[in-house]
Amino acid sequence: MKKSKHIQLVLITALLASCNTKKETEWSEGNKKVYLRSDSTAPYTRTHSPLLWYFAFRSFGMMNNGRYVHGGYHSNAIHPQSNFGSNGFKSNVSRGGFGRSGFRTGS
């Protein structure tokens, strides 16, 4: 045979499965609860988003003197309390020096 004998995915489908909101009972029964925070100094809260894999943990930041300064991560899928903590920016580290040439790289 020229094809893979068996295929298991541990990351992509597992995340999608854990974020499936169609079976509401699963949440209320206390199964597959997902608690998330986007900042290690923020509290965890429960999460209910079917597209968490892609949309959660988008970064936020700001331009400062022409350079991108990373502020942290946020997600509309998780509670605002879990998006922002008390971390400050690290002074020796600059960001945004890569990533300006294109929005997709497919070839």
Add this chain to the structure above:
Amino acid sequence: MIRINLQPRNAWQQKVEELGFGFHSTEGTYWDESAAYIFKLKEIEAIETATNKIWEMCLEAVQHVIDNKLYTQFAIPSFMIPYIEKSWNDDVPSIYGRLDLGYANGQIKLLEFNADTPTSLYEAGIIQWFWLQEFDAKKDQFNSIHEKLIAYWRYLKPYLHEGILHFSCVKESLEDLTNVEYLRDCAMQAGLETKLIFIDEIGWDSNTQQFVDVEDESIKNIFKLYPWEWLANEAFGQNIVADKNNTHWIEPAWKMLLSNKAILTILWNLFPNHEYLLQTNYIANGMTNYVKKPLLSREGANVSIIKENNLIEETKGEYGEEGFVFQEYMNLENEFGFTALIGSWIIGGEAAGIGIRESKSKITDNTSRFVPHYIEH
């Protein structure tokens, strides 16, 4: 190789989305299971043999470019040259690449090599495999991509720097993220500790002269789905060579040579009239039927097809500043009016499977559909 029409599965969109394939219809139909290509085993074996042979030839071509300092043909920034040579001499790990092959009238020809940032890996390795399981699980497919990825990540583990293997891509593209997360999935199954960071979030610590992630943790190994020519020309480009960690960037910098269309002229000069090659030069050189391609371009942009000295098709784009190559034209249009191109995957230096892109146009671009295949023994 023949093409058949099929009835798509009921709720196929939901089925592929459950596999994490969210861009099946991003710009019109992309994943197209209303058709399939059927190969005989001997045809697949011919593609496999060609893929392995072309890979060998490509490695010889890289050595030739380095030995003879032919970098000006590749429009590579001079500061990157010692770094490219070091990455080659140090044998910095490479995981994958995709040869785009023309296949017609029993001939297999290299059209180009997506050696640095190939995509459609998830469609080829996962989506069409699961499609076949449902269509007819007893049928075979040229597709050992998944098991080869896991096996090769496992093999590479001792060759990586100690610590985390980061994975990076742009944050605006679900397609890119899916490809990267799939590779990360395989690396995790191979026992590697991994972490995702978007490309614009990579930090440079000016005190310690190293790249860091968003938690300011050192980046020592990183798979990046982001072209080398972009990395090198951006603000942090010079930092790559100044990096105290000597980070392993995967794909390695020497892939800059193979992903550049100039390698097609090198191959033709090294192996003239080889059965797997099309004549390719920096000038049309008397050819009347040829394809003009930029040295650096993506998704079929800025490509022109000339037949009998007449322009018959071209694509727009922003590439071409670095120059062009002129490649003999190979007609890939089948009896159904589709142009089908075979993307032949190399994983860990071995042929690993194929994915087929087809379109009504003669130039395969980002709107070309991915059509599954199987082998009829």
